[in-house]
Amino acid sequence: MMMDQNQSLPNVAVIGLGKIGLTLAAVFANNGYNVFGADINSDVVSSVNKGISHVKNEPGLDQLVSDAHKSKTLSAASSTTEAVAQSDITVVIVPVLVDKENNVDYQFIDAAVEDIAKGVKQGSLIIFETTLPPGDTRNRFGRKIAEISGLRMGEDFYLAYSPERVYSNRIISDLQHYPKVVGGLNTKSLELASNFYKKSLNCELIEVSSLETAEFSKVAECVYRDVNIALANELAQFAEEKGVHMSEVIGASNSQPYSHLHSPGIGVGGHCIPIYPYFFINKGLEQGLTPLSRKINDSMAGYAISKMEKEIDSLKDKNILILGLSYRENVKEPTKSTTLLLIEQLRRKNANLFVNDPMFTDKEIEKYGAIPLSLQDPLVSEMDGVILQAFHQEYSHLDFKKFTNCKLVLDGRNQLNKNEIIESGIKYEGIGG
Known part of the structure; x- marks a missing residue:
C-alpha cells in the first residue's frame, strides 16, 4: 500500500529502487515532488516505507530518505501499475544487462514496461534512464506502451530518454555536477522532460535532437x-x-x-x-x-594467471588468495568482477582458491565457489600467492610479513607498497612493469 502523500505536489513514479533509482527518488522527493517508488523486492519496499535506505555507503542518501519519509513525499510499493497510475511523470531505472553469451537481457525491463503500460494515463510523460541500445526507447518500449495502453505515442503520452551518468559512492554529488543529457520523442516530450529535470535536479541540461542520440551518448x-x-x-x-x-x-x-x-x-x-x-x-x-x-580487457585475468605461473610454476594444489570480490574498490558489487574470471581460471588450474573481501559475508563469498579467508586467520601464512583485484581501503596497510610462505604478490591495481612487499621477502609484480 502507498502511504498518504502531500497532495499539493506533483506526482512522480520511479520504477526500480536500486542504488540509482532510490537515490533519484529521494532527491525528487526532497525537491518538490511526491514520489511513488516501485520495486519487485518486498524488502526494499518495506525499508523505504520505514524511511530507511537499503543502499549503503552512498553519502547523504540515508538523510534524504529519512527526510522524505518524514515529509510524506516518498513511499514505495510492489505494484508498478499502481505507482504509474497515480503519477504524471514516470522515471524508469530498471536494469538491463547481458547474459553469458553477451546478448542483451531485457527480462526485468520488459516486465516493468508491460506494467507501466497498464497504468499510464492521458498526458503522462515516461522517461527512461536505464542504459539502452540505441532505438529501444522508441521502438521496443514506446511502441509496447502504445500497443498495450491504446494511447498514441507523442500525442496521448510523451516519451523521453535521459541516461544516468553517476558513479557509486558519489551519486548525489554527480547528479548535481554532471550535465543531464535529455532527448525526446518530439518537441513536447523534450520540453516536459527538461522542465522536470530543471526543477527536480537543478542541474545543467544538454538537450539533444533525438531519443537515439541520448541513448547513443x-x-x-x-x-x-x-x-x-x-x-x-x-x-x-x-x-x-x-x-x-x-x-x-x-x-x-x-x-x-x-x-x-x-x-x-x-x-x-x-x-x-x-x-x-x-x-x-x-x-x-x-x-x-x-x-x-x-x-x-577480459584477457587480463588470464594474463595475470600466466604471470603467476612464471613465478610459482604449476598452480595445482597451490593456495592462492584473491583480495577483493567486488569489481572495484570500496563498493559491494560483484557484477562482472574480474575476480569471477580469476576464480574460473584458477579452478581450471586446480588451485586451492581463497577470497577475502570485507564488504561480503563468508556465505556470500562461498556462493562464488571460493573459500572465504579472514586476514586475521593463521592460514594466511600458508598462501603461496596473492592477487590484488579490488583495492579496498582495508588493504592499504596490509602486513605482508604474515604471509610467510608467499612467493608472489600480483598487484592487479598497481596500488600496494612494492618496497614493503619485497622487504617481506616476497616477489612483487604489478601490471605494466
Missing part, C-alpha cells in the same frame, strides 16, 4: 573508457616485454595535454564498462576497436 561514454583501458593494458604488456615501467610512461606522456593514457589493470568490471559496449556490438558494430577492446 551514454553507450559511447562507456565504449570510450573501455577502449582506452584496453589501450593501456596492451601498452602495459608491451612495456613489460621491453623492460619499461608503464606507470612512469603514463606520468611522462600525460604531461602533454593531448595525451590521456588510462591506468592498466587486471580487468574491467561493474554494470557499465564490460556490458554496454555489447549494446553497440549486438546492433552491428562487430568489427574494430569496440569488440577488440572487450577481448583485451
Whole structure:
C-alpha cells in the first residue's frame, strides 16, 4: 500500500529502487515532488516505507530518505501499475544487462514496461534512464506502451530518454555536477522532460535532437573508457616485454595535454564498462576497436594467471588468495568482477582458491565457489600467492610479513607498497612493469 502523500505536489513514479533509482527518488522527493517508488523486492519496499535506505555507503542518501519519509513525499510499493497510475511523470531505472553469451537481457525491463503500460494515463510523460541500445526507447518500449495502453505515442503520452551518468559512492554529488543529457520523442516530450529535470535536479541540461542520440551518448561514454583501458593494458604488456615501467610512461606522456593514457589493470568490471559496449556490438558494430577492446580487457585475468605461473610454476594444489570480490574498490558489487574470471581460471588450474573481501559475508563469498579467508586467520601464512583485484581501503596497510610462505604478490591495481612487499621477502609484480 502507498502511504498518504502531500497532495499539493506533483506526482512522480520511479520504477526500480536500486542504488540509482532510490537515490533519484529521494532527491525528487526532497525537491518538490511526491514520489511513488516501485520495486519487485518486498524488502526494499518495506525499508523505504520505514524511511530507511537499503543502499549503503552512498553519502547523504540515508538523510534524504529519512527526510522524505518524514515529509510524506516518498513511499514505495510492489505494484508498478499502481505507482504509474497515480503519477504524471514516470522515471524508469530498471536494469538491463547481458547474459553469458553477451546478448542483451531485457527480462526485468520488459516486465516493468508491460506494467507501466497498464497504468499510464492521458498526458503522462515516461522517461527512461536505464542504459539502452540505441532505438529501444522508441521502438521496443514506446511502441509496447502504445500497443498495450491504446494511447498514441507523442500525442496521448510523451516519451523521453535521459541516461544516468553517476558513479557509486558519489551519486548525489554527480547528479548535481554532471550535465543531464535529455532527448525526446518530439518537441513536447523534450520540453516536459527538461522542465522536470530543471526543477527536480537543478542541474545543467544538454538537450539533444533525438531519443537515439541520448541513448547513443551514454553507450559511447562507456565504449570510450573501455577502449582506452584496453589501450593501456596492451601498452602495459608491451612495456613489460621491453623492460619499461608503464606507470612512469603514463606520468611522462600525460604531461602533454593531448595525451590521456588510462591506468592498466587486471580487468574491467561493474554494470557499465564490460556490458554496454555489447549494446553497440549486438546492433552491428562487430568489427574494430569496440569488440577488440572487450577481448583485451577480459584477457587480463588470464594474463595475470600466466604471470603467476612464471613465478610459482604449476598452480595445482597451490593456495592462492584473491583480495577483493567486488569489481572495484570500496563498493559491494560483484557484477562482472574480474575476480569471477580469476576464480574460473584458477579452478581450471586446480588451485586451492581463497577470497577475502570485507564488504561480503563468508556465505556470500562461498556462493562464488571460493573459500572465504579472514586476514586475521593463521592460514594466511600458508598462501603461496596473492592477487590484488579490488583495492579496498582495508588493504592499504596490509602486513605482508604474515604471509610467510608467499612467493608472489600480483598487484592487479598497481596500488600496494612494492618496497614493503619485497622487504617481506616476497616477489612483487604489478601490471605494466
